[in-house]
Amino acid sequence: MRDTANLVLDFLFANPITSVSEISNNLDKVYNTIHNILKVFIKLNFVSEKIVNKRNRIYRFEPYLNLLEKEYDII
Structure with a gap:
């Protein structure tokens, strides 16, 4: 499972x-x-989950996205 992770x-x-x-x-x-x-x-806390509806969920790689936002002043 480590390799898959x-x-x-x-x-x-x-x-x-x-x-x-x-x-x-x-x-x-x-x-x-x-x-x-x-x-x-x-x-x-590597990923956050957003529930779109009962069967669909979106996952965000938060630390990486936060780093990109800081680097490129996207806020």
Whole structure:
């Protein structure tokens, strides 16, 4: 699972706003595995979750996005 978590993290650097399905499809990994990794990332405050509706959630790689906002004065 550690290797998959590293792949997810790499994916988040390229796609800091994404969904479980997008990560799952791009990495060719099972949806539940990606979802479980993102739950851990949420607990570690790497990722935040926004519920769009009952079945759709968006995940944001907050530390990276915050860094970009500071670097490029996007606020």
